[in-house]
Amino acid sequence: MNLDPKVPDGPLEDKWSNHLEHINLVSPNNKRKHNIIVVGTGLAGGSAAASLAELGYNVTSFCIQDSARRAHSIAAQGGINAAKNYPNDGDTVWRLFYDTIKGGDYRSRESNTYRLAQNSNKIIDQAVAQGVPFAREYGGLLANRSFGGVQVSRTFYARGQTGQQLLLGAYQSMMRQVHEGKIDLHTRHEMLDLVIIDGKARGIVTRDLVSGKIERWMADAVVLCTGGYGNVFYLSTNAKNSNVTAAWRCHKRGAAFGNPCYVQIHPTCIPVSGHYQSKLTLMSESLRNDGRVWVPKDQDDERPPNEIPDEDRWYYLEDRYPAFGNLVPRDVASRNAKMACDKGMGVGKTGRAVYLDFRDAIERDGRDTIEEKYGNLFELYENITNENPYEVPMRIFPAVHYTMGGLWVDYNLMSNIPGLFVAGEANFSDHGANRLGASALMQGLSDGYFIIPYTIGNYLADADLASAGKDHEAFDEAAKNAQDHIDKLLNVDGDKSVIEYHRELGQIMWDKVGISRSEEGLKEAIEEIQDLRDDFWKNVRVPGETTNYNKYLEFAGRVADFLELGELMAKDALQRDESCGCHFREEHQTEKGEALRNDEQFSYVAAWEYQGVNGELKEKLHKEDLDFEFVKLKQRSYE
Amino acid sequence: MAETMTIHLKVWRQAGPNESGSLVDYTLNEVDPNMSFLEMLDVLNENLVEEGKEPVEFDYDCREGICGSCDLMINGNAHGPRPLTCSCELYMRNFSDGDTVTVEPFRSQAFPVIKDLVVDRSAFDRIIQSGGYVSVKTGQAPDANAILVDKEDANTAFDYATCIGCGACVAACPNGSASLFTGAKLAHLNRLPQGEPERRERTVAMVEQMDKEGFGDCSNYAECEAVCPKGISISAIAEMRRNYMKAVFAGEEA
Numbered sequence: 001m002n003l004d005p006k007v008p009d010g011p012l013e014d015k016w017s018n019h020l021e022h023i024n025l026v027s028p029n030n031k032r033k034h035n036i037i038v039v040g041t042g043l044a045g046g047s048a049a050a051s052l053a054e055l056g057y058n059v060t061s062f063c064i065q066d067s068a069r070r071a072h073s074i075a076a077q078g079g080i081n082a083a084k085n086y087p088n089d090g091d092t093v094w095r096l097f098y099d100t101i102k103g104g105d106y107r108s109r110e111s112n113t114y115r116l117a118q119n120s121n122k123i124i125d126q127a128v129a130q131g132v133p134f135a136r137e138y139g140g141l142l143a144n145r146s147f148g149g150v151q152v153s154r155t156f157y158a159r160g161q162t163g164q165q166l167l168l169g170a171y172q173s174m175m176r177q178v179h180e181g182k183i184d185l186h187t188r189h190e191m192l193d194l195v196i197i198d199g200k201a202r203g204i205v206t207r208d209l210v211s212g213k214i215e216r217w218m219a220d221a222v223v224l225c226t227g228g229y230g231n232v233f234y235l236s237t238n239a240k241n242s243n244v245t246a247a248w249r250c251h252k253r254g255a256a257f258g259n260p261c262y263v264q265i266h267p268t269c270i271p272v273s274g275h276y277q278s279k280l281t282l283m284s285e286s287l288r289n290d291g292r293v294w295v296p297k298d299q300d301d302e303r304p305p306n307e308i309p310d311e312d313r314w315y316y317l318e319d320r321y322p323a324f325g326n327l328v329p330r331d332v333a334s335r336n337a338k339m340a341c342d343k344g345m346g347v348g349k350t351g352r353a354v355y356l357d358f359r360d361a362i363e364r365d366g367r368d369t370i371e372e373k374y375g376n377l378f379e380l381y382e383n384i385t386n387e388n389p390y391e392v393p394m395r396i397f398p399a400v401h402y403t404m405g406g407l408w409v410d411y412n413l414m415s416n417i418p419g420l421f422v423a424g425e426a427n428f429s430d431h432g433a434n435r436l437g438a439s440a441l442m443q444g445l446s447d448g449y450f451i452i453p454y455t456i457g458n459y460l461a462d463a464d465l466a467s468a469g470k471d472h473e474a475f476d477e478a479a480k481n482a483q484d485h486i487d488k489l490l491n492v493d494g495d496k497s498v499i500e501y502h503r504e505l506g507q508i509m510w511d512k513v514g515i516s517r518s519e520e521g522l523k524e525a526i527e528e529i530q531d532l533r534d535d536f537w538k539n540v541r542v543p544g545e546t547t548n549y550n551k552y553l554e555f556a557g558r559v560a561d562f563l564e565l566g567e568l569m570a571k572d573a574l575q576r577d578e579s580c581g582c583h584f585r586e587e588h589q590t591e592k593g594e595a596l597r598n599d600e601q602f603s604y605v606a607a608w609e610y611q612g613v614n615g616e617l618k619e620k621l622h623k624e625d626l627d628f629e630f631v632k633l634k635q636r637s638y639e
Numbered sequence: 640m641a642e643t644m645t646i647h648l649k650v651w652r653q654a655g656p657n658e659s660g661s662l663v664d665y666t667l668n669e670v671d672p673n674m675s676f677l678e679m680l681d682v683l684n685e686n687l688v689e690e691g692k693e694p695v696e697f698d699y700d701c702r703e704g705i706c707g708s709c710d711l712m713i714n715g716n717a718h719g720p721r722p723l724t725c726s727c728e729l730y731m732r733n734f735s736d737g738d739t740v741t742v743e744p745f746r747s748q749a750f751p752v753i754k755d756l757v758v759d760r761s762a763f764d765r766i767i768q769s770g771g772y773v774s775v776k777t778g779q780a781p782d783a784n785a786i787l788v789d790k791e792d793a794n795t796a797f798d799y800a801t802c803i804g805c806g807a808c809v810a811a812c813p814n815g816s817a818s819l820f821t822g823a824k825l826a827h828l829n830r831l832p833q834g835e836p837e838r839r840e841r842t843v844a845m846v847e848q849m850d851k852e853g854f855g856d857c858s859n860y861a862e863c864e865a866v867c868p869k870g871i872s873i874s875a876i877a878e879m880r881r882n883y884m885k886a887v888f889a890g891e892e893a
Binding site for chain 2: 047065067072086121125129130136164173176187210239241274276278282495497499549551
């Protein structure tokens with residue numbers, strides 16, 4: 001397996017511009033001869049589809065939702081980072097790069113992360129030009145705020161709905177190209193397989209979710225922008241339809257899966273209330289700018305939170321990390337919440353929650369200021385919990401939020417399958433073992449607006465593409481494969497529901513492949529997942545038919561894939577016998593309980609090659625060594 | 640509040656676009672008041688699957704009120720009884736033990752039923768395609784602070800831009816008008832300096848597309864504003880009409 005990252009030579013700050021200077025171009029006349037498939041319409045897919053169409057390529061775009069505007073990027077609340085240094089607080093591209101690579105615990109590629117920081121400013125320019133209504137100062141200039149893991153204010157925001165506004169900007173640009181006839185858009189279509197001809201990605205097979213029809217689509221390149229796989233945990237902050245199927249089916253066709261065990265657990269979510277719970281709701285991390293996290297010092301303290309005086313409260317983040325306080329990175333905040341609850345100090349009915357208190361911020365800034373900053377989040381919280389956070393502290397607990405792992409890509413965002421590009425959360429690049437807040441939107445848009453449009457031309461300019469049609473045997477095989485899988489699901493005819501399997505898988509993942517992991521737990525998880533998968537294929541009940549709208553059937557296919565992915569995640573977490581970022585192995589921690597890296601042995605990307613599944617999932621580990629030429633590896637510290 | 644409740648449901652079942660549909664009765668016991676409305680429907684579906692029956696199809700995704708997928712007519716109200724709430728953000732504590740609750744799709748000539756509670760809202764996408772954007776290509780943008788935007792204008796534009804495209808406005812309108820949806824996008828973009836150059840063309844194109852899709856006219860019932868989960872003001876509609884009149888009749892180039 002060829003895992004050459006193809007990082008250009010030269011100083012860090014010149015790599016991307018040098019690369020652009022030497023990259024192959026496709027002339028305007030030839031662009032219109034190329035068809036490109038873009039799967040997914042979130043920030044990465046929407047921005048890539050729009051930008052490629054603007055350049056003159058013929059784009060065919062797919063999404064599983066009923067409209068391209070509903071992709072899960074829409075739910076991102078807090079903001080988007082850029083190194084504009086508008087607040088004059090000393091921010092630079094280097095600092096944004098350094099914060100991101102340090103935040104990722106030195107497990108990402110320097111060159112990719114640096115380019116992300118370089119592109120950040122152009123994203124803000126582009127979004128403003130599209131009419132994205134970012135927050136502004138009275139003078140009419142853009143406003144900024146700070147976010148976890150950094151000491152400057154570089155986050156641009158649109159109240160608590162930044163993802164929505166950025167996505168609508170990308171979606172509207174996309175709709176303009178649909179109107180121009182440059183994008184052929186197919187909603188309610190799910191990608192079920194990748195078609196490879198002569199070793200190159202040449203098309204996909206989809207299912208029309210309304211008619212159930214299996215369809216074939218041919219192209220010169222495929223761009224996968226299908227998001228992350230957090231729903232392997234069943235309960236997560238991801239939208240219910242978010243899934244790994246498109247990426248997983250590419251993996252089964254030979255695309256390497258990078259760092260699958262890197263999962264971000266977000267520290268500020270609304271706690272679980274009952275068995276019926278179908279998803280978890282995130283409260284933006286920006287709340288930690290003004291909210292103070294605490295638990296009662298005495299675990300038997302029965303007083304209502306407001307009657308507990310300061311001396312009886314343990315502000316554990318401020319106490320343990322005086323320099324960053326409540327703004328420590330997400331992984332540190334999540335682990336500490338778990339630590340407090342594991343000690344029996346958790347609050348609320350279940351004891352699986354900590355307080356996030358705005359009392360002091362309201363006293364300091366006034367209720368109006370807090371309401372302007374967080375009004376919609378406070379309303380969201382009150383509606384779900386029936387408690388008013390202006391008056392009583394919020395109860396929060398960590399939840400699975402984002403997956404840093406994903407399909408392996410080189411510097412051009414191309415996977416090891418020529419012609420298959422992967423952008424946004426679906427790829428593994430940029431965030432290492434932990435993603436800083438307000439960086440996901442940045443990465444999705446950097447990939448889609450400012451990287452893919454160039455690098456895809458570089459590929460197409462000298463790709464020697466065989467002339468083939470949709471009747472090629474590779475299409476026959478993929479279409480049959482997709483239909484067989486569906487028939488197999490419908491024919492099991494067992495008596496256990498898809499949701500029950502998903503819930504059980506999620507529990508195994510949360511307990512043993514979640515916030516903290518151990519060799520023993522991971523080995524158990526692997527066996528338990530194998531047993532559950534085995535049982536699934538014997539006893540699952542999928543109602544309805546294949547030929548019409550059938551959400552249970554869609555979910556069954558996705559859960560089947562999660563049942564394989566879960567095992568790979570556990571295997572990856574097991575081989576990574578160190579702690580780094582979000583990957584916390586109990587065997588490897590500092591005296592203070594922080595993640596203890598082992599750079600000598602584990603400074604690499606784990607890229608897995610699928611080799612079949614037969615009771616056990618067979619995967620071969622390949623390693624891409626991470627060379628740190630420009631930053632010095634340090635023990636991450638936020639004290 | 641009762642520990643758990645019994646809820647009687649009347650749910651619209653329709654096998655396909657060309658089939659006739661009807662309300663079907665179901666009863667759910669042990670409904671937790673802290674369940675969301677959609678989680679209650681999940682439980683109903685799990686029961687139906689266990690009984691070997693077909694589950695009720697309904698659209699949902701984010702389940703936190705931002706994607707705009709969910710679209711239920713609950714007891715005759717778009718998104719149910721609670722103001723400023725999507726179907727997915729409605730909790731069962733808003734109902735009482737023993738209540739009968741009717742669940743139907745968002746009905747409109749322009750939103751054909753696909754199955755059960757699922758409708759086709761692609762007409763909204765086509766309205767945006769006709770002009771709901773700023774014509775700027777990737778890479779053409781000047782520095783983000785090069786053009787000042789009045790804070791009030793930015794805030795008002797944001798208020799209109801929060802539309803999630805759910806279609807409640809259409810479902811609630813006696814005329815099935817999409818004026819609030821269309822007006823909101825126009826009020827967002829037309830107000831900003833970035834959107835001003837295309838104001839006239841955009842307004843005319845979007846209003847005409849709205850008509851083509853088979854949505855009705857606005858007669859100022861204001862039902863749309865009452866059900867909008869994002870609280871979008873019908874001032875958007877007045878603004879849209881003003882801009883449209885100016886473009887078409889006052890000699891402004893369309």
